[in-house]
Amino acid sequence: MTDQExxxxxxxxxxxxxxxxxxIDTETIPKGLNEEVVRxxxxxxxxxxxxxxxxxxxxxxxxxxxxxxxxxxRIPEINYQDIIFYAAPKQEAKYENMDEVDxxxxxxxxxxxxxxxxxxxxxxxxxxxxxxxVSVKTTFQDTLADKGIIFCSFSDAVxxxxxxxxxxxxxxxxxxxxxxxxxxxxxxxxxxxxxxxKGVHCPMELSTYFRINAANTGQFERTLIVAExxxxxxxxxxxxxxxxxxNQLHAAIVExxxxxxxxxxxxTVQNWYPGxxxxxxxxxxxxxxxxxxxxxxxxxxxTQVETGSAVTWKYPSCILKGNNSVGEFYSVAVTNNYQQxxxxxxxxxxxxxxxxxxxxxxxxxxxxxNSYRGLVKVLKSAENARNYSQCDSLLLxxxxxxxxxxxxxxxxxxxxxxxxxxxxxxxxxxxxxxxxRGIDTENAISLIVNGxxxxxxxxxxxxxAVEAQKLLAITLEGSxx
Amino acid sequence: xxxxxxxxEIKDLxxxxxxxxxxxxxxxxxxxxxxxxxMGPNGSGKSTLASALAGRDYFHITHxxxxxxxxxxxxxxxEDRAREGIFLGFQYPVEIPGVSMVNFxxxxxxxMRKYRGQDALPAGDFLKLMREKKKVVEINSDxxxxxxxxxxxxxxxxxxxxxxxxxxEPKLAILDETDSxxxxxxxxxxxxxxxKLRSPQNATIVITHYQRLLDYIVPDxxxxxxxxxxxxxGDKSLAKELEEHGYDWIKQEVDADT
Ligand SMILES: Nc1ncnc2c1ncn2[C@@H]1O[C@H](COP(=O)(O)OP(=O)(O)O)[C@@H](O)[C@H]1O
Ligand SMILES: [Mg+2]
Numbered sequence: 001m002t003d004q005e006x007x008x009x010x011x012x013x014x015x016x017x018x019x020x021x022x023x024i025d026t027e028t029i030p031k032g033l034n035e036e037v038v039r040x041x042x043x044x045x046x047x048x049x050x051x052x053x054x055x056x057x058x059x060x061x062x063x064x065x066x067x068x069x070x071x072x073x074r075i076p077e078i079n080y081q082d083i084i085f086y087a088a089p090k091q092e093a094k095y096e097n098m099d100e101v102d103x104x105x106x107x108x109x110x111x112x113x114x115x116x117x118x119x120x121x122x123x124x125x126x127x128x129x130x131x132x133x134v135s136v137k138t139t140f141q142d143t144l145a146d147k148g149i150i151f152c153s154f155s156d157a158v159x160x161x162x163x164x165x166x167x168x169x170x171x172x173x174x175x176x177x178x179x180x181x182x183x184x185x186x187x188x189x190x191x192x193x194x195x196x197x198k199g200v201h202c203p204m205e206l207s208t209y210f211r212i213n214a215a216n217t218g219q220f221e222r223t224l225i226v227a228e229x230x231x232x233x234x235x236x237x238x239x240x241x242x243x244x245x246x247n248q249l250h251a252a253i254v255e256x257x258x259x260x261x262x263x264x265x266x267x268t269v270q271n272w273y274p275g276x277x278x279x280x281x282x283x284x285x286x287x288x289x290x291x292x293x294x295x296x297x298x299x300x301x302x303t304q305v306e307t308g309s310a311v312t313w314k315y316p317s318c319i320l321k322g323n324n325s326v327g328e329f330y331s332v333a334v335t336n337n338y339q340q341x342x343x344x345x346x347x348x349x350x351x352x353x354x355x356x357x358x359x360x361x362x363x364x365x366x367x368x369x370n371s372y373r374g375l376v377k378v379l380k381s382a383e384n385a386r387n388y389s390q391c392d393s394l395l396l397x398x399x400x401x402x403x404x405x406x407x408x409x410x411x412x413x414x415x416x417x418x419x420x421x422x423x424x425x426x427x428x429x430x431x432x433x434x435x436x437r438g439i440d441t442e443n444a445i446s447l448i449v450n451g452x453x454x455x456x457x458x459x460x461x462x463x464x465a466v467e468a469q470k471l472l473a474i475t476l477e478g479s480x481x
Numbered sequence: 482x483x484x485x486x487x488x489x490e491i492k493d494l495x496x497x498x499x500x501x502x503x504x505x506x507x508x509x510x511x512x513x514x515x516x517x518x519x520m521g522p523n524g525s526g527k528s529t530l531a532s533a534l535a536g537r538d539y540f541h542i543t544h545x546x547x548x549x550x551x552x553x554x555x556x557x558x559x560e561d562r563a564r565e566g567i568f569l570g571f572q573y574p575v576e577i578p579g580v581s582m583v584n585f586x587x588x589x590x591x592x593m594r595k596y597r598g599q600d601a602l603p604a605g606d607f608l609k610l611m612r613e614k615k616k617v618v619e620i621n622s623d624x625x626x627x628x629x630x631x632x633x634x635x636x637x638x639x640x641x642x643x644x645x646x647x648x649x650e651p652k653l654a655i656l657d658e659t660d661s662x663x664x665x666x667x668x669x670x671x672x673x674x675x676x677k678l679r680s681p682q683n684a685t686i687v688i689t690h691y692q693r694l695l696d697y698i699v700p701d702x703x704x705x706x707x708x709x710x711x712x713x714x715g716d717k718s719l720a721k722e723l724e725e726h727g728y729d730w731i732k733q734e735v736d737a738d739t
Contacts, residue, residue, distance in 0.1 A: 427575065428539075429575045430575050432559065433571065433574070433575045433629075434585075434589075435536075435558070436559055436568075436569050436571075437563055437585070437586075437589035437592075437649065438560050438563040438564045438589050438590075438592040438596070438649070439588055439589055439592050440558075440560045440592065441560075443588060443592065447577070447580050447584070447585065447588060448577055448580065450579070450580070451577055451578055451579025451580035451628065452578065453579070454579040455579070
């Protein structure tokens with residue numbers, strides 16, 4: 001074994017900093033999935049009949065479907081009868097007043113760096129905190145309401161804004177879309193709803209923080225963002241979970257609807273528990289995220305930093321229907337140990353002069369597998385469509401895998417589609433160069449990796465870019481030397 | 482000068498790469514305040530010696546000792562050697578895309594300060610220091626705004642090494658063919674940078690293939706490294722002699738002996 005191999009082999013513990021569990025009374029329903037369970041969830045949430053029916057329709061459809069096999073992932077069979085589909089911290093209800101919130105909950109979110117007290121929060125960030133199946137607290141609602149912005153939990157939106165939910169839910173990701181979308185549409189628990197009225201520039205970052213706490217439960221959240229004409233919103237999503245030996249299922253849906261002259265920026269820092277060094281435990285993360293630029297001159301931009309989960313299956317996409325609309329996908333996906341990620345995007349060009357940009361940076365270490373999978377589809381109607389894709393892979397060590405699966409379907413000859421891909425290994429000479437300037441190996445890797453991912457990290461809202469950088473370093477801790 | 486204390490003592494150093502012996506018993510003693518030049522034909526082992534001093538473990542030390550300021554250097558990790566004041570100007574500086582020179586050097590300086598128990602340098606002080614040192618090597622301002630060595634010309638890379646040296650203020654600088662590929666102006670700037678750093682407390686080992694650089698950096702001792710051994714040492718006139726007659730006469734001498 002050469003020294004280089006030896007260095008790369010010394011995979012030590014990389015600690016997951018958010019692996020603690022909150023001891024709080026949790027109300028759960030019995031394990032398993034059937035029509036009765038779907039009805040119970042709907043009843044717990046006191047949902048209107050149309051929504052119960054919509055869930056049942058999705059459930060029946062899901063039963064006819066099979067788990068997709070096309071991803072470059074090895075996933076053991078999931079036993080849906082062994083999962084709890086609803087868990088909520090007891091003493092539920094929304095807390096109007098901080099005094100009513102269980103101190104354990106406040107403490108949990110404090111430890112996650114998400115204080116629920118508005119005065120302690122980052123100025124300019126409103127948070128919806130979701131624990132297991134319910135939203136615990138949404139901050140700054142009043143401030144936002146002044147502008148006519150609705151930012152609340154999905155459950156609250158069902159109660160208070162049923163027309164909007166009825167109109168837009170499933171309009172971008174129908175329950176028939178795929179296996180996990182159907183599952184989510186049947187059993188979704190909570191999530192966030194966000195509505196920006198015409199002409200409003202949302203004055204603060206909106207963010208949802210998802211936390212899985214209860215054991216053996218799945219998390220199935222749903223987020224819906226509707227931005228009317230001439231509006232702007234920047235939205236951020238974060239997530240963590242305790243360390244457990246069993247795998248836990250997470251299947252989410254995010255839908256974005258953008259009107260005319262509208263911009264929606266959606267950023268994710270995905271840090272679900274990735275499992276331990278031997279690949280035991282961790283979250284199975286199956287997510288369907290899609291946005292539609294319905295009007296002309298709109299833009300939807302996805303930025304994701306994916307560091308967590310044992311398995312990630314996720315393709316945030318844009319349907320560019322309006323003329324001159326723009327879709328962007330910026331991604332950093334890091335996998336270490338036995339993590340597997342199959343992630344990318346779909347850019348569907350329908351309108352004229354539509355443009356899309358895809359920048360994907362995969363970083364693989366340990367024995368992990370990291371794949372980019374992306375589709376660029378240009379319909380006949382999309383005169384003068386443009387796409388630029390750049391997919392880079394960085395390997396740390398020689399036991400990990402990096403793969404690129406670009407798909408192109410172009411039905412209009414005026415389209416210009418460019419694709420570039422590179423694969424590189426983190427250089428021992430780069431690390432030594434840093435060492436020689438007094439920088440130890442851990443810090444050297446952190447510098448090099450952050451440099452590599454800079455183009456994407458720069459797209460994150462400032463407050464979170466620093467956190468994301470630290471997260472990259474932590475995820476790769478111990479992967480070399 | 483003979484009163485000065487010994488900074489670096491290399492004793493019968495043997496170094497192998499993948500089982501092949503490259504350095505076959507090097508002896509070298511460098512005192513504070515001295516400049517040593519190491520010359521020799523390509524493939525003699527000059528860079529190997531530099532790498533072994535800097536601690537690249539691809540190069541296995543099979544025998545001998547390196548004592549630096551009284552400490553056994555071989556027990557120190559490369560970053561700790563750097564923090565102890567050893568600087569290597571690389572023959573082939575590497576590119577680190579996306580990492581700005583500013584970020585890189587601030588991380589470097591603060592790692593060193595931490596090692597010495599000092600607080601991190603405030604951003605303002607650091608930028609001021611950068612500006613000062615940039616003048617020393619007459620380095621183009623936008624070079625330091627770019628990523629480490631990325632897209633730098635050969636000459637810019639070499640100047641950048643000297644700039645880093647000026648900023649990090651090492652006790653022992655080892656410059657591996659910093660002169661190759663430089664035009665006369667750049668050569669003068671590089672030499673100037675080295676001369677400014679020269680002090681009774683510091684020492685420099687200048688590795689070069691040509692004697693040209695030694696017109697600007699006047700060495701106290703010149704060594705000729707050939708086939709993994711120092712086969713000749715002398716004062717600066719040895720460099721002149723090599724310039725006039727090339728390496729062949731030395732090769733012949735040595736090859737006749739073995
Ligand atoms: N990384 C390496 N792997 C294998 N052989 C090497 C390596 N580096 C140097 N060598 C060999 O070691 C010998 C000395 O090389 P080097 O120290 O670079 O010489 P110089 O700097 O004097 O030109 C040469 O025979 C060279 O081929
Ligand atoms: Mg050399």
